[in-house]
Amino acid sequence: MTFCTICGRVALNESNLCRYHQDALDSLRSSYERWREASGVSWEEYIEKLCQIDESGRWVLDVAEQIRSGDDLSAPT
Numbered sequence: 001m002t003f004c005t006i007c008g009r010v011a012l013n014e015s016n017l018c019r020y021h022q023d024a025l026d027s028l029r030s031s032y033e034r035w036r037e038a039s040g041v042s043w044e045e046y047i048e049k050l051c052q053i054d055e056s057g058r059w060v061l062d063v064a065e066q067i068r069s070g071d072d073l074s075a076p077t
């Protein structure tokens with residue numbers, strides 16, 4: 001059994017994230033696709049922005065801060 005690297009809850013299979021943080025990562029990545037098409041923003045810039053805006057939900061913010069602190073989780077290539 002593995003545990004979420006962010007909050008320590010039981011992780012999903014094939015993941016180091018719990019279902020909440022996995023959901024947040026999924027939505028974070030799909031909204032990044034839209035941002036990239038619209039503005040050409042890089043993944044790192046996008047993560048920075050997420051950490052700054054208030055609209056980011058708590059789970060998304062957790063994931064963004066985890067990525068910013070150097071844990072790449074599953075950044076798009």
Ligand SMILES: [Zn+2]
Binds near residue numbers: 005007009017018
């Ligand atoms: Zn978690």
